[in-house]
């Protein structure tokens with residue numbers, strides 16, 4: 001019995017990191033059965049391995065400021081008892097390590113490549129003391145819903161440059177991004193891409209120059225922690241609220 005753990009940082013949004021991992025599968029021939037799958041956060045598969053062993057392969061996808069951190073665990077149980085079994089386990093372990101390392105390099109490159117075709121959205125949780133700025137969308141499918149100021153990242157643009165540019169265009173202010181708060185999958189079609197492929201990545205930020213004015217939204221509001229839940233948010237944004245609440249209540 002032994003276990004292996006691998007971590008890979010993928011320059012791709014959560015959804016792309018997850019979907020590409022699923023397409024590529026794993027670098028050994030025996031198929032595994034799915035135990036669970038929570039797109040785009042985790043999956044686990046199990047099945048028979050060589051020499052009457054049982055193999056379980058689980059993956060967890062975590063958003064970070066730099067990209068998606070993919071943690072993989074391969075657990076191998078069973079096999080021959082005694083010293084012979086220990087030797088066989090060592091050989092299999094080395095084979096799996098080599099195969100997984102090559103596989104993960106190819107995977108990271110494929111996911112980064114695929115990410116080029118998926119338009120990303122960035123959002124700013126602009127904080128002033130114990131309040132955060134929310135903006136009411138004007139027109140389109142989310143007309144009247146509230147959101148974080150932000151928008152689509154342009155080709156070749158970094159997430160943070162897009163965040164600063166969008167806040168300047170939408171609110172007429174200069175902002176300084178601070179902490180990465182999280183990433184949520186967007187259900188809809190973004191910029192004509194595949195449905196459900198894009199995500200929004202949100203940072204906390206502060207206004208360093210100017211006073212926010214609604215250039216593109218119907219209205220702006222500074223809200224406190226008690227008002228957060230009652231707002232008619234775009235549904236995709238709700239999973240970010242615990243992180244925003246923490247921002248507003250920290251001493």
Ligand SMILES: Nc1nc2c([nH]c(=O)n2[C@H]2C[C@H](O)[C@@H](COP(=O)(O)OP(=O)(O)OP(=O)(O)O)O2)c(=O)[nH]1
Nearest residue numbers: 121123147148149150151152186190200234236237
């Ligand atoms: N800005 C923003 N967009 C969000 C949020 N939640 C959410 O699902 N979205 C979706 C709505 C849109 O499909 C997409 C953002 O596109 P956008 O229309 O705001 O982008 P943009 O400012 O670049 O707009 P445009 O130049 O194409 O008009 O992300 C949010 O909190 N803020």
